[in-house]
Amino acid sequence: MADQMRVLIIGAGWLGLPLAMHLQTQGHWVMATRRSEKKILDENLHGHVPLVHLDLAKDNAESHLHQLLKQHQVSHVVGCFPPGLRQSTKNVAPKSTYAKQWQRIVNACHDLPLQKIVMVSSTSVYPERAQAMREEDASLTLAMAQDNFSDRARAMLQAEQTVIDSQHVYAIVRCSGLIGPHRHPARFAARMAQVSDAAPANMLHQTDAIAILTLMLSQADSMVVNATSPETVSKARFYQQAITLSGQSMALPEINQQPDKRILATRICQLGYQFRYPNTLDALAAIEPEHKVQQ
Helix, strand or coil: CCCCCCEEEECCCCCCCHHHHHHHHHCCCEEECCHHHHHHHHHCCCCCCCCECCCCCCHHHHHHHHHHHHHHHCCEEEEECCHHHCCCCCCCCHHHHHHHHHHHHHHCCCCCCCCCEEEEEEEEHHCCCCCCCCHHCCCCHHHCCCCCCCHHHHHHHHHHHHCCCCCCCCEEECCEEEECCCCCCCCHHHCCCEEECEEEEEEEHHHHHHHHHHHHHHCCEEEEEEEEECCCCCCHHEEEHHHHHHCCCCCCCCCCCCCEEECHHHHHHCCCCCCCCCCHHHHHHHHCCCCCCCC
């Protein structure tokens, strides 16, 4: 990464904004977008990352993004925004919304000399099977042919396929459950009805997520990678430790023995990435307890 990159990060949220700040410290030119104009004003009071307004749900988003990319001679685009599938209403088809947003990004990049598109995806793309999951275990083709992929997985994979078909060099980074500053897992436990002692806790600290995305920006080839701590414990043990470390007086949800998938980090490790927090308990211990866990 000796050469300066000109990076546009779409989605300056919990992950996107610290990623932008990290890239800036490495000497790269960075700009980021927010969907809320009010939040742009708030964020500009706290940092030096240029923020601009972009709402991918708007019909003019494609032309606006194209102008931004061309005007600032952007070399790398990072899509770092949630799919929003849980907020879908009865009048909006969740399978198409996220993919449509990514199609607008791809269209805006179409005739520009970009070096790379990086998509922050999720390990929720994998089928509902209690087994180890490698990158090749999820694709749109597989999801259309098998009934153990959820609607959410198919929606995510449709968006991934849009990036794959973009004719640009790409990286799709499938992140496990993201934890870190202001996202303490104890708050997740408070919302759970049950937790399994036979299912692995697939988690990733924000620090490792930022470092992996930075690495992916520098890779010359197109690829899909899992981003997850390579060592973990059961969900029951993980969330019990989260509650203990948070200092909150809450009980662990009812424990069951339901097995679940284990996400493998083999490929990212083969690329030479060394995790700051290779074990999910190490990642958990590194999070400063929040003053009050949100219920």
